[in-house]
Amino acid sequence: MMKQQLQVLFSLSLLFILLSHCSRISAQGPAASPNAGPVADAPAPAPPGPTNVTKILEKSGNFNLLIRLMKTTQVDTQLYSQLNDSYSKLTILAPTDAAFSKLKPGSLNSLSESQKDQLLQFHFIPDFLTISNFQTLSNPVRTQAGDQFEFPLNITTTGNSVNITTGLVNTSISGTVYSDNQLAVYQIDSVLQPYGIFAPKPLPPSPAPAPEKAKNKKKASDDSPVAAAKSAAGSVRCDISRNGLFSIIIAVVFAAVLFL
Secondary structure, eight states, rough: HHHHHHHHHHHHHHHHHHHHHHHHHHOOOOOOTTTTTOOOOOOOOOOOOOHHHHHHHHHHHHHHHHHHHHTTTTTHHHHHHHSSTTTTEEEEEEHHHHHHHHHHTTTTSSSOHHHHHHHHHHTEESSSOOOOGGGOOOOOOOTTTTTTTTSSOOEEEEEEEEEEOOSSOOOEEEEEEEOOOOOEEEEEESSSOEEEEHSSSOOOOOOOOOOOOOOOOOOTTTTTTHHHHHHHHHHHHHHHHHHHHHHHHHHHHHHHHOHE
């Protein structure tokens, strides 16, 4: 009986030792690999950079000619810098490759670098516009090309359709490429051709200068009645003066003769 009790006690002691050892191993966790370095925190994600217009257009895959024109004129760099300003907003009317193919052969290559830049700026509206915002615009719409006489852009809406005309080209928005709270890019199927590049108009005549204020009236001319009267009066006085002097001289001479 005593022997059985000792065996049970020994078994319980051995089980207690094994359980204690397993608990220590679990608390320590898995052993680190001998070649592993210290565990570093995962790096924080980098903040998003400015919106890259050419990347957006490249992703669409339908604007290769527009991208090429942007890069050769360095307008892509201008837009990148412009959109880096959080207060800057922009809407781009982006012609597709098919739109550029509608131009007369060689017309784009015949443009100067300055004209190519103006052509691109004509497609940029310095504001963020949703489709519904186009209804609120006043014509002519201001673009980054500047002068609205040489670069007129008129936009009208019918329901959700946005129609665009330059006087030389009529087109409409055929799709939304990209939109956030700063930049909107819309697809159009014709290049917007402004008068200032493709059909220059004579500048409007300058306004006539305002008439000068009337100067002080000149003195009456010699042949005016007043001037004639004054001249006659002066002549009479002159004649009287001469006659009087002559009479005095005669009297003096006559008196001298008498006294001699």
